Amino acid sequence: MPSITELCRELRQKQTPAEGLLWNILRNRGLMGKKFLRQRPICVKSVMVKYEYYIPDFYCDEAKLVIEADGPVHLYKKEYDKNRDTVLKSLGLIVLRFTNEEIEKNMGIVLEKIKQSL
Template sequence: MPSIIQLCRELRQKQTPAENKLWNMLRNREFMGRKFLRQHPICIKSVMGKYEYYIPDFYCDEAKLVIEADGPVHLYKKDYDKNRDAVLKGLGLTVLRFTNEEIEKDLIAVLNTIRASL
């Protein structure tokens, strides 16, 4: 089983066109001077004492903001995503979800929503 670091690297190498489009706007403090990371692990300790990792598509630590670019696979993961979002919100994070289609077709609206959350 790959380490969490290896898994994050693989996810970065296999990003979707929508993720790539959004990343090009967020990277290198280009968006409102904020530092965004992509496929960065967030570690939590479960009630069972076990460590679990969530890997958001994009994360801004200073704003405590998680951004997810949801492709078609998320249609089958709604319960998982709902639970995951609740856990992340419980950590004090704001979670924004956009479909790949929203990112591809109306990037300006997506960026305006992100700007409002920062």
């Protein structure tokens, strides 16, 4: 079983085209001077005193903002995504979800929504 660090590296290497487009804007403080990280694990201690990791596509610690780029696979994991968002929001994080299509075809609208959350 790969470590969480190895898994994050693998996810970064296998980014979708939509993730790549958004990352090109967010990286190097490219949006409003905020630092975003890509595929950074967030550790959560569960009630069973075990640790669970969530790996958002993009994360800005300063703004406590998680951004998810959802591809077709997310159509089959709606309940998981809903529960995950609930956990992340309980940590005081803001969660934004965009479809890959929204990112690819309406980047201006996507960036405006991100700016409003920053």
